[in-house]
Amino acid sequence: MFAVALLLLPALAGGFEGPEGPPPTSSPRGFSGKSADTERKWEQRYRSLPQASVIRESNRILSAEPHHVGSPYDEKNARWILSKFLEFGLDASIETFYPLFSTPKERVLEMIEPAFFRAALAETPVEGDPTSSQTAAQLPTYNVYSIDGDVTASLVYVNYGVPADYEKLARLGVDVRGKVVIVRYGASWRGIKPKVAAEHGAVGCLIYSDPRDDGYFEGDVYPAGPYRPPQGVQRGSVSDGPLYAGDPLTPGVGATNPNARFDLKDAKTLTKIPVLPISYGDAKPLLAALAGPLAPREWRGALPITYHVGPGPAKIHLKVSFDWKITPVRDVIARIPGSVFPDEWVIRGNHHDAWVNGSSDPVSGLSALLEEARALGTLVKEGWRPRRTILLCAWDGEEPGLLGSTEWAETHAEELRTKAVAYINSDSCGRGFFNASGSHSLETLVNEAAAEVGDPEKKIPILRRLRLRRIEEARNAEDRRDARERGNVRIGALGSGSDYTTFVDHLGIASLNLGFGGEGGGGVYHSIYDDFAWYTRFSDTDFSYGRALAQVAGSILMRLADADVLPFDFIGLADAVARYVKEIRDLAKDQREASEEKNRRIHEGVPQAVADPREPFVPPGKDPPVPDFDLSPLEKASVSLTDTAKEYDAALSAAGRIDGARLARVNALLRSAERMLTREEGLPRRSWFKHYVYAPGFYTGYDVKTLPAVREAIEEKQYSDVNSEVAKTAEVLQRAAANIREAAKALGN
Numbered sequence: 001m002f003a004v005a006l007l008l009l010p011a012l013a014g015g016f017e018g019p020e021g022p023p024p025t026s027s028p029r030g031f032s033g034k035s036a037d038t039e040r041k042w043e044q045r046y047r048s049l050p051q052a053s054v055i056r057e058s059n060r061i062l063s064a065e066p067h068h069v070g071s072p073y074d075e076k077n078a079r080w081i082l083s084k085f086l087e088f089g090l091d092a093s094i095e096t097f098y099p100l101f102s103t104p105k106e107r108v109l110e111m112i113e114p115a116f117f118r119a120a121l122a123e124t125p126v127e128g129d130p131t132s133s134q135t136a137a138q139l140p141t142y143n144v145y146s147i148d149g150d151v152t153a154s155l156v157y158v159n160y161g162v163p164a165d166y167e168k169l170a171r172l173g174v175d176v177r178g179k180v181v182i183v184r185y186g187a188s189w190r191g192i193k194p195k196v197a198a199e200h201g202a203v204g205c206l207i208y209s210d211p212r213d214d215g216y217f218e219g220d221v222y223p224a225g226p227y228r229p230p231q232g233v234q235r236g237s238v239s240d241g242p243l244y245a246g247d248p249l250t251p252g253v254g255a256t257n258p259n260a261r262f263d264l265k266d267a268k269t270l271t272k273i274p275v276l277p278i279s280y281g282d283a284k285p286l287l288a289a290l291a292g293p294l295a296p297r298e299w300r301g302a303l304p305i306t307y308h309v310g311p312g313p314a315k316i317h318l319k320v321s322f323d324w325k326i327t328p329v330r331d332v333i334a335r336i337p338g339s340v341f342p343d344e345w346v347i348r349g350n351h352h353d354a355w356v357n358g359s360s361d362p363v364s365g366l367s368a369l370l371e372e373a374r375a376l377g378t379l380v381k382e383g384w385r386p387r388r389t390i391l392l393c394a395w396d397g398e399e400p401g402l403l404g405s406t407e408w409a410e411t412h413a414e415e416l417r418t419k420a421v422a423y424i425n426s427d428s429c430g431r432g433f434f435n436a437s438g439s440h441s442l443e444t445l446v447n448e449a450a451a452e453v454g455d456p457e458k459k460i461p462i463l464r465r466l467r468l469r470r471i472e473e474a475r476n477a478e479d480r481r482d483a484r485e486r487g488n489v490r491i492g493a494l495g496s497g498s499d500y501t502t503f504v505d506h507l508g509i510a511s512l513n514l515g516f517g518g519e520g521g522g523g524v525y526h527s528i529y530d531d532f533a534w535y536t537r538f539s540d541t542d543f544s545y546g547r548a549l550a551q552v553a554g555s556i557l558m559r560l561a562d563a564d565v566l567p568f569d570f571i572g573l574a575d576a577v578a579r580y581v582k583e584i585r586d587l588a589k590d591q592r593e594a595s596e597e598k599n600r601r602i603h604e605g606v607p608q609a610v611a612d613p614r615e616p617f618v619p620p621g622k623d624p625p626v627p628d629f630d631l632s633p634l635e636k637a638s639v640s641l642t643d644t645a646k647e648y649d650a651a652l653s654a655a656g657r658i659d660g661a662r663l664a665r666v667n668a669l670l671r672s673a674e675r676m677l678t679r680e681e682g683l684p685r686r687s688w689f690k691h692y693v694y695a696p697g698f699y700t701g702y703d704v705k706t707l708p709a710v711r712e713a714i715e716e717k718q719y720s721d722v723n724s725e726v727a728k729t730a731e732v733l734q735r736a737a738a739n740i741r742e743a744a745k746a747l748g749n
């Protein structure tokens, strides 16, 4: 829609001078001629500083021992990170919070019928991998924020355990009420699986890694290759994350009380049924002992068995109990004070806690952040003074539920609402393609910075490699044209799954998540095998992509910190919103056509007639008719956003030198732009989530739902809510458009 014809093909033919790309031809967004020259000089110096060897050494030290929340090495790491920040000349301190955390006391999983089997529930050390044998310090395999429980019941296989899987089960005449379900990892965030199982009446939930998605079907398993071995287990949180992030006991406020007393019933995000994650080694005998209907074709994994859904004859005894404790989490915060606007904050973060050794998750991203800190510290020693304040944050407690970032942000919410410019996140970083997701007002900034960083293996700019991959991946001519001709390479929207969640979804702070990946593969996520031995054999083995991450993230930080006019670009936002509005219109149309077709077939007797009479079959019920929704307020708001984005762009191009007071007014309006996309009362069913353009799906957890209030009302067939959610969302977009118009006017006055 806003495609700017870009002379990409001549650039392709001409090639580039070097791995860092061509010298930039125009000023970076937000900088005037003179300030642009100064910025370029400092940035070039900055990008020459990060060293792969230093990133490697940080990774080795930080991942040397298991360092989950509350462990001795977690605290040791926090103190080591603090010592590094101080060594780099930065002002730094540790801020401690006191959320609820649980560790396992008892874990039993047995099959008691038709044959006895006791699950090992253990990951075994691997030869040649020294840290895999640190058994005493490793957390056992478990899902944090499962409730305690002791249940014995028949087993049912429910595929990925998303709502559509239960609809399919109902057609097979299988009910999970009073049963234990076994569900495979994938397709949704893990916390969604026990939530949906409990909604359908299940009494227990086992989550396993099927080798089809995460194991030998993907490639050779560790230690021969990077993929998950038979005994590998994915730990992780099963809290109801889409309800609220952070400490289960203190939604919306910081967990600052070390003597907090608690009642578990106040922890609204705990599961309703006991949950345990298991390996495919432990899952195989259980699944092999199921009879009943054959699993639908797309439900079958890569175990050498015939997949049935049950229920039974496999009968399961599952018992889990936990040590529930208020546990300190230690965020390490470094600060480089702004020389001109100390009360405008540019924030960068990556978590430091892991499930076990976590060489990939999170240390690969954290080591890059530390290298950014070292390089920025060097610039300060050489005379650079960022105009705005930069905060570098190493969060604790991300793995259980974004604890460290959420409690910090909730504690400092008032200050953040007025001072925060943007939040830049990273987490695991591997080999391969640059990926960036986030607030679309930052799309131009990301593109400009990524154009100046080279891919360490391909020796072309990381942005150009990403654009060429988009061409390769495009599914149709329109996507190909978009990939080739649009001025900016598009960035994705943020769902959840790392520490940006609180900033963008709860506080309405423009946010980005950055990293590299897609090559090298892997299957050690949240297991004891995510360690230095694995990472240096199979992932970013020479830490050159860690260096590239430090280069691109640091460049973005510097631009946000130094720009005259903050480098927001609302054309990218307006373009994204216009696409989302079109998606909503298409969704309503598709859903209407699908339900009309389904009801017609029921009327014609199609499902009964074609079903195999010797197989179980339950006829489907009719869908409620999909009414005509009035989406025109959304469409009008989208047009307003587009118009004002263009006005702002024109005003920015026309603006000459901007004086102090006028500049302060423009930048204050720009800082509040993302906040305009939120509503204080939050989304339906989950008031903690306040953003009306981006949210993690209520039933997806990781994946984003854009324009979530409207989209989820349609998807979940809450048709009577749609028009009112359209009105609320349109009001938010109109408010954002008015704010952008104010900024355009302020530029001109």
Ligand SMILES: [Zn+2]
Pocket: 351, 361, 362, 398, 427, 428, 498
């Ligand atoms: Zn992580």
